Amino acid sequence: MTHNVTVVRALVRRALNEILRVPGAAIPGVLAPTIFMLGLSSVFGKASSLPGFTAEDFRTFIVPVGLLQGAGFTGAATGVNLARDIEQGWFDRLLLCPAPRATLLTGVVASAALRALLPAIFLLIVAFSLGVSVPSLLGLLIATVLVMGLACAMACFSVTLALRFRTQQAAPLMQIASFTGVLFTTSYAPKPLLQDWLRTVADVNPVTHVLEGVRQGFVGGVTWGHTWPALLATAGLIAVMGAFAARGLRRYGV
């Protein structure tokens, strides 16, 4: 058990070191959600004047989307980094170490959860400095848990793709999944304002619950009715994506 924890910690430390070693690759992922939030609110800001919009301003409404985009980007980056390690042979050497493959997967995914905090913190600092109201401590805590959880789920998904294609050229596929998951929800507008088809998709998309769970701290207030579906959806996503990643890892190199 101690050995497994040591391996997980080493993998997490290595992933965090990459931020300093290749800042050119890490910085855009940190900045992107903030720029995404600023961009969306600047471009579509006038949408909040539509009848039926629940938030006073579009920026507050879109901040939670940026937080989840950051988690998605981080998850995708985890897969890209793994693909690079596979291309360069480092991952094959890692598999030779006497640690269970599940432990290796845990290390890779745990690093995504921690790295997801970077874009989230940066985004919140910018958002609060621009006048977005600060949620309650409970709201922030729930948002943090959900952001880290979604990063884990997206990392599992990206790892599955990395193990399947074994090239960094699969990166757009990883990013598309995170974009689709987060945007095909109530990301742009409350449900009643969505077109019928998008409302249906948002209803069945589990990330909608995650988004509403994060958003409750910013728009309205924290309620158990919004919190438990968000936590359940996040746990479900991690379980399903994690199962795919674990299967991919079991089959890798066999």
Add this chain to the structure above:
Amino acid sequence: MTDPGFSVRVVLALARRALRNALRRPQFLAPLVLFPTLFLAVNVGGLNRTTTLPGFPVVDGFLDFQLAGAMTQSLLLGGVAAGIATALEIEGGYFDRLVASPIPRVAIVLGRLVATGATAVVQVTYFLLLGLLFGASVKGGVPGVLVVYLIGIVAGVGFGAIGQAIALRAQNASTVQGIFPIALVVLFASSAFFPQDLLSSPVDVVARYNPLSYIVDGMRAPIIDGVGSTSVLEGLGAATLVVLAAGGLAVLALRGRLRDA
């Protein structure tokens, strides 16, 4: 002095190779149109009612307005993909073998750009067909369609040149991959997704000076209005400027890379 005919043959051979490599793995080509399609869908599905906002131009639907933005987004992604492919060739050592072969060095850049231009034709065709399928129309008729193709291809080549310039400087696929969000930002800071007059400050000011705004508006005008608009000429001019500036940067980056080698 290199025989021009030989140079052209080399450029075409390298372009063919780039296209073959891309087609060999369509799962990596698909995101160029898939991602903008999804974005187009969510924009139209989520913000369809914004066409009723005061100041929004008269359009048949939000899809008509968004189509040019989706095309430009796709072309930008094509530029990033061209950059990633170049960076991977550098990382894998193929680029060094090309440099060692008796071919004009500039053909290495031009070959990839020709391939990017060919890909742009496919991208523009895809979005035009998609738009028509879901009820959009090109007000400018056949001449309008040709104008959309012209600006789209020139812009696609320009974005490919930007990707190549970055790849030749960075020599690292991860770093080139990192420009994807930045490309998205540049797109947001333009009139790609919403009318310039309805953008909030300071994006409305940035959009006024962003070449992408002119490129998108140049492609949008034939769709929602007609080919008589000055936007068409401005769009073509902006796309040409991008090609010249980025192409020059790519050639300079190539020279730098050769010096380092």
